[in-house]
Amino acid sequence: MNTVINSEKLPPRHAPQLPDEPLFVVEARKSGVGLNLKELWTHRELLYFLVWRDVKIRYKQTLLGAAWALLQPLLTMLVFTFIFSKVAKIDSNGIPYPIFAYAGLVPWTFFANAITTSGNSIVGSSHLITKVYFPRPIIPIASVCAGLVDLAVAFPMLVVLMFYYHIGITVTALFLIPLVLLTTLLAIAVGMWISAINVKYRDVKFAMPFVVQIWMYLSPVAYPASVIPARWRILYSLNPLVGIIDSYRTALFGGAFDWKELAISLAVTFTFLAYAAQRFRKMEKGFADII
Amino acid sequence: MKPIIKVMNVGKQYRLGSPQRSYLTLRESLSSLASAPFRWLARENSSSHETFWALQEVNFEVNPGEVVGIIGRNGAGKSTLLKLLSRITEPTTGRIELYGRIGSLLEVGTGFHPELSGRENIYLNGAILGMARSELARKFDEIVAFAELEKFIDTPVKHYSSGMYVRLAFAVAAHLEPEILIVDEVLAVGDLRFQRKCLDKMENVSQQGRTVLFVSHNMAAVTRLCQRAILLEEGRVVLDDTAAQVVSAYLGNAARKSCAVREWEDVSRAPGDDVVRLRAVRVRTEAGEVKDAVDIRKPVILEIEYDVLVPGKRLSPVMSCINEEGTCVFSSAGISPQFMDTQDLHFVGRCLSTCFIPGNLLAEGAFTVTVSVNSILDGNTAHAVEPDAVRFQVVDSLDGSSARGLYGGPMAGVMRPLLTWTSKPIRTGSDSLDLHTNDGSARQ
Numbered sequence: 001m002n003t004v005i006n007s008e009k010l011p012p013r014h015a016p017q018l019p020d021e022p023l024f025v026v027e028a029r030k031s032g033v034g035l036n037l038k039e040l041w042t043h044r045e046l047l048y049f050l051v052w053r054d055v056k057i058r059y060k061q062t063l064l065g066a067a068w069a070l071l072q073p074l075l076t077m078l079v080f081t082f083i084f085s086k087v088a089k090i091d092s093n094g095i096p097y098p099i100f101a102y103a104g105l106v107p108w109t110f111f112a113n114a115i116t117t118s119g120n121s122i123v124g125s126s127h128l129i130t131k132v133y134f135p136r137p138i139i140p141i142a143s144v145c146a147g148l149v150d151l152a153v154a155f156p157m158l159v160v161l162m163f164y165y166h167i168g169i170t171v172t173a174l175f176l177i178p179l180v181l182l183t184t185l186l187a188i189a190v191g192m193w194i195s196a197i198n199v200k201y202r203d204v205k206f207a208m209p210f211v212v213q214i215w216m217y218l219s220p221v222a223y224p225a226s227v228i229p230a231r232w233r234i235l236y237s238l239n240p241l242v243g244i245i246d247s248y249r250t251a252l253f254g255g256a257f258d259w260k261e262l263a264i265s266l267a268v269t270f271t272f273l274a275y276a277a278q279r280f281r282k283m284e285k286g287f288a289d290i291i
Numbered sequence: 292m293k294p295i296i297k298v299m300n301v302g303k304q305y306r307l308g309s310p311q312r313s314y315l316t317l318r319e320s321l322s323s324l325a326s327a328p329f330r331w332l333a334r335e336n337s338s339s340h341e342t343f344w345a346l347q348e349v350n351f352e353v354n355p356g357e358v359v360g361i362i363g364r365n366g367a368g369k370s371t372l373l374k375l376l377s378r379i380t381e382p383t384t385g386r387i388e389l390y391g392r393i394g395s396l397l398e399v400g401t402g403f404h405p406e407l408s409g410r411e412n413i414y415l416n417g418a419i420l421g422m423a424r425s426e427l428a429r430k431f432d433e434i435v436a437f438a439e440l441e442k443f444i445d446t447p448v449k450h451y452s453s454g455m456y457v458r459l460a461f462a463v464a465a466h467l468e469p470e471i472l473i474v475d476e477v478l479a480v481g482d483l484r485f486q487r488k489c490l491d492k493m494e495n496v497s498q499q500g501r502t503v504l505f506v507s508h509n510m511a512a513v514t515r516l517c518q519r520a521i522l523l524e525e526g527r528v529v530l531d532d533t534a535a536q537v538v539s540a541y542l543g544n545a546a547r548k549s550c551a552v553r554e555w556e557d558v559s560r561a562p563g564d565d566v567v568r569l570r571a572v573r574v575r576t577e578a579g580e581v582k583d584a585v586d587i588r589k590p591v592i593l594e595i596e597y598d599v600l601v602p603g604k605r606l607s608p609v610m611s612c613i614n615e616e617g618t619c620v621f622s623s624a625g626i627s628p629q630f631m632d633t634q635d636l637h638f639v640g641r642c643l644s645t646c647f648i649p650g651n652l653l654a655e656g657a658f659t660v661t662v663s664v665n666s667i668l669d670g671n672t673a674h675a676v677e678p679d680a681v682r683f684q685v686v687d688s689l690d691g692s693s694a695r696g697l698y699g700g701p702m703a704g705v706m707r708p709l710l711t712w713t714s715k716p717i718r719t720g721s722d723s724l725d726l727h728t729n730d731g732s733a734r735q
Contacts, residue, residue, distance in 0.1 A: 018293050018295060018355060018390045018391065019390055022297075022388035022389055022390050023389055023390060023391060023392065024378060024388075024389040024393070025386060025387070025388055025389070026375055026376070026378050026381065026382060026386070026387035026389070027381065027382060027385065027386040027387065028381050028382060028383055028384065029381060045418055045423060045424050046418045046419065046421075048418075049414060049415050049418040049419075050418075052415075053404060053407065053411075053415055056406075056407065056411070057404060057406050057407065060406045061406075127401065127402070128401060128402050128419065129379070130374075130379065131379070131397045131398045131401045132377070132379070132395060132397070132401050132402075132419055132420065133377050133378040133379050133393075133395070134419070134421070285380070285381045288374065288379045288380040289305065289380055
């Protein structure tokens with residue numbers, strides 16, 4: 001049996017102590033400010049659960065399961081080897097072409113899948129957006145982070161290939177850690193920006209495959225950056241993936257890092273991250289209304 | 292007391308038509324490729340005019356521990372208000388200040404994934420609603436027990452029946468412990484028994500001093516759970532008062548054609564024949580006020596005013612009281628000898644008959660009254676009949692002095708008389724009871 005509470009007669013048992021300042025203020029946002037990192041941090045468990053959900057369901061009802069994470073770059077490598085190495089006879093700087101291509105395809109596949117899934121993530125989460133509040137950037141960020149699991153699945157094959165081609169792994173391979181981090185940040189920036197535009201203009205869905213394909217040919221995935229004529233190099237390396245993918249190979253196969261290129265990648269990535277965050281903040285207030 | 296929620300001059304404007312544009316189909320986007328420049332022009336021109344205010348100049352404050360019902364017709368702005376309070380969308384004007392953590396429950400099972408098991412969905416859904424992992428781990432068994440799904444907790448929820456799904460979803464939500472809980476029409480799901488369980492759980496929540504904002508179309512639930520209610524109409528707050536008052540105002544408005552008073556100015560249009568014409572029907576309180584909300588403990592006074600056009604008829608006023616389910620709760624007529632003795636058989640003119648319905652008789656809810664004036668002893672001819680002439684609301688202030696005492700749950704029956712109960716001891720001490728005769732089966 002339950003008793004009825006009448007506010008006049010029975011004061012609440014634990015009258016909460018209210019803060020002097022409001023915890024939250026809801027009003028029309030005046031200007032776009034950057035990401036609220038503190039708020040993102042307080043919601044890190046939600047990020048964890050969303051990544052965990054994406055990983056858990058990604059390969060449900062597939063025959064090969066997580067093997068797809070390995071097959072995607074591996075099959076592309078076979079195609080590339082045939083076209084670029086056997087037919088077009090591209091020079092891969094003395095490194096056997098299959099492993100040269102695979103070393104570029106692992107970060108590229110991660111990046112391409114990450115921006116595609118996170119680009120669609122906000123629209124795909126309309127049921128969440130309209131029903132519950134949490135910092136919206138978590139959605140595209142979680143999509144990108146879920147892709148890291150695929151990256152981890154594809155990596156051991158790289159080690160196998162290096163053994164096969166008798167390429168020793170050196171300490172410079174440790175550079176892969178900051179490189180993966182940088183790739184992730186770039187994917188977050190691009191994914192976040194696309195996901196926000198996608199809410200308003202569903203054209204994005206149709207444009208994405210082309211953009212991804214063109215971006216791949218503008219990046220040193222199938223060919224070494226050195227084939228680009230010197231006078232175009234600066235312009236070329238404004239594509240942040242140029243410095244990143246080049247450095248993946250340097251970290252694995254040895255040689256000198258192109259610090260200038262890497263610095264450009266770093267600068268472009270962070271500039272774009274700041275821009276994407278600002279655009280996202282500006283657009284996110286309309287998500288629930290127009291999604 | 293310092294309010295925990297302050298809503299200051301809040302308004303929300305929507306663009307009409309923008310939802311259609313935001314979803315582009317393949318065909319639309321192909322055609323938009325061809326006519327892109329013109330589409331842009333058209334968009335700029337049309338959208339500037341097609342706006343409407345879903346909410347306007349909304350002001351209220353909620354104190355900690357209050358349970359406030361928000362009622363109104365579909366499209367009155369209830370959902371928009373909840374979305375603003377839950378920070379899902381931003382207001383166009385004004386400001387809302389929240390002095391506590393908010394948990395909102397605008398839908399049960401937000402973020403449930405059909406491929407995941409019940410166990411996994413509890414964690415996922417809990418995280419989405421803002422619960423910490425440690426908190427979920429602590430409450431996990433309690434949630435599963437509340438949902439009554441112990442056996443199926445590791446089954447993917449796509450194999451659940453809709454009832455099981457809803458139970459699991461509500462169980463997670465019911466264990467949210469924010470300082471402010473915002474609940475949309477979620478109790479309308481699940482079977483009756485589970486709905487009752489959810490209502491009890493919500494009452495528990497309010498007893499713990501938490502603030503609850505509750506949207507419902509179930510007026511009985513609003514009067515039972517909330518002390519206060521806010522009535523929205525076309526995006527504005529039109530009434531902010533005790534739940535009983537607001538509910539009755541809403542119900543009175545909802546059926547505009549029948550309320551506490553009904554008058555016929557024009558005799559030719561008044562119901563009746565050439566013997567009797569009805570002129571007015573009123574519901575009054577004991578104090579004489581014409582009012583469609585009546586305290587359950589107080590009498591209801593029904594007045595029937597009619598013109599007697601010809602002499603020589605033995606006329607009796609008749610009334611039937613019909614509840615929300617359409618059941619005739621009782622009917623009554625002025626046919627007792629005491630009443631008849633007072634009537635002048637040769638009277639011609641305006642007559643006022645009054646019926647006294649005692650307090651503590653009707654149950655809570657809305658009643659419509661059908662009124663007629665008959666010549667009962669003369670072949671029972673109905674001269675003037677008006678179905679649903681007036682409508683009134685019996686409300687229980689729930690302060691403990693009505694027939695329900697301090698019990699807040701649902702009570703069956705179309706009547707709610709305050710009957711006399713007595714208990715007295717007839718034996719004293721446990722030794723006097725035959726507890727040990729049947730090996731523990733004595734307590735049945």
